[in-house]
Amino acid sequence: SRVLQGIGMGMMITLTTVIMATIVSPRERGKYNGYMAASMAVSTVAGPLIGGLIVDTVGWQWCFWVPIPFVIVVMFVVAGRLKVPTVHEGKAHIDFLGIALIGAAAASLLIWISSEGRDFALDAPVSIALILIFVVSTALFVFVESRAKEPLIPLYLFRNRTLVLSIVAFVAQGIAMFSIAVFLGQYFQYGRSYSPTASGLMTIPLMLTMMAASTIIGRRTTATGYWKRYVMGGLAAMVVGLLMFWPVTAHTNLVYIGVAMAILGGGMGAGNTLMVAVQNLVGLKVMGAATSTVMFFRTLAGAMGIQLLGRVYQTHVRDDIVGQLGAMPETSGAGELDFAALPDPVEAVVRESYGRELGMVFVVMAAFALAGLIAVSFVKGTSLRSSVDLGQVKQILEQEDDIVDGRSHTITDGVSLDNARTSGAVSPEESPENKDDDGESSAS
Template identity: 40%
Template structure:
């Protein structure tokens, strides 16, 4: 296929990727407004994000496994259909419970589109050329990340639209993507087998991650970290994880083939992806909250102010993809990316409500470059390791660990943010000898509306949120540092120049 033919075939996939990423980013700046109207608190803020990530995590390996058995084109169109239905339902939500439930379904569709996009690319293009097109995926990811907060902010700030259009806005794009895919996506013929779906494995991994996330969200608030409810939930989550591994060993078509982890590259890239996911989803989730609640900006302004991080991600992803295609080397970009991500998160950890925007822009740009050099190239490294018939499962495993790390990371960091904001706000109120009439509302964990608070309290609230978000980024930085240490041990294998070249079939010893 010529470059033009590949781009034509990928056009629908890129539109679909834009829609899938838009589904999460469009609500990031709108959530404070949405939850104020629906009377949701900090825990609801976290769960609206993590519910989609959790279902995306659980469904990603399932989509990947199905892609090895049935038509990839049919699957990606089905995923877009799920997205359309769930988005329409999310826009009709009347309370936070309904919204979170719809976000679960939305995550299933978005997870399919994101995972299958990379899988379809791998089916068309040999690894040596794949870096170039992975750069396009990274650029579209960045465009959706830029456009999402801006679109969401404009919708919320436009009275005649309202926040419900944050969910409706992606539907036309999704319909267009389905039509374009039908016309342009022509993949090599594959032997279609009757799928044997590992429902037990999907149920166990979802239950395990959900139980651990619920524990993280509620511990320290509803019950002590060291208490019998904590012990019960942690023990239950780990027991379910063990049962999941046992079930995968016996499953005829496991959603996470355990023999993939005998490849050192797959094992290490999966660990690194989980750690990078914490930084990726943490940054995109809490930056919007920082600019609105610590700096008093509107949702539209918050979207514009996060541009340095997204532009850094887009530039790094595109340039690195072209360089990888030209020279066939990829490990240096992984190492540099994880190091820059660590530095960027550590610098964001110093942010307060009064930090200059020039410094924040630099910190966000460094973080964005780190993410751009890392996320797509971890998938590329794995795809270059496994044989063609395992591309779907292997690609989805990396995405699975990235979204799982992001889901659990956002849940944990959200719980930390709520705890720190309450602590710093109590300190500020005590130091100022202020006892506001709205103190009960502030202490109840609800997202505050700065424009409705008494003027003397506003700076105390913005200081608490600025300090709290800074603490969140500071805690996230060590996870990126561990990811940097992990990718050092990934062995660089030159990128294959043909699609069906034999991959390593002998299992590599796993480092450590």
């Protein structure tokens, strides 16, 4: 069941972004990306809220059944209304071997991270086997991709410094985005005794500011054509918001926590503009590969982040409880603490530990966000182009060199450079004489 959901969601997340890229230029895409990011922010944060309400009222199974009517409606709307121009004709060559190898590498790494030290020791045969599977699968994947006709992840993309630095930033963003809701939910439920529904309601400041920042910054990106200042500002706000959780305990004022969540949500919303910057670098032919590559690393980082941070959280909580009680309370058959069965003094100690140790997890997240901020600072902040495909811009800019040299006065399709700019093929911000987001003169 989860495999089928994963396949469907993987297709949806990538294709919605690629479809947007085929019909909207990067300059205009900033606005629409803001709308999409806002809806994603709402769904990401509202998921635990609605899920908690469902669990508290009708049972956890309904978390999987409730979305079905919405999906059916969307299927009919998309089938009847969505018209997308053909970008690539001909037979597609699916890189099945590459898919299998990268799946094996990712799965073995995640299993090792989540289980090492708990289910088996570092030097155990199963641990060594998982490490070997990861290393061999990764090496074979690189070899296969270098020879595949249509590789799953084109290796030449990694020759672009901006793309590589953007992936670093997306890794940091993914770790924070996927982990925050999980650990805030644990904090409110375990550390402060709130129900799943109330825990979801507590994250509303995070949801509102993320939605507002995504929409506002998206429109500002379209209006100005620049993105770097907003991404850096968003990542900086994330660092500040995450560090504000350092002193949090089980008794911290909820207003303070709400302010920290608001700052954090605003930073996450502003940072979503980075995807538009990545798509600004590539043409439509590799738009799907570039988009899915970035999203793969962000999703993988999010999954790894939850496992790693979960181990940090549980280890610190366990050490704190053992330090106060001398031993861990008995757990249920599933290995979870049954708070209702704990004596009141023991329950108080356990909840104190869950509240007090949250700060360490958010400090680790802040370190990753800071790494993303540093990576983006080395990216050249060029303005966003106003044409859908990169090839059109390259053609016009190359022809401009001919115009300057006096060799030609028209481009190949018979449109002059001035007319091309006027018609929107190239915006004034994309001209070589204009400045980029860093204030330096360059062509985007």
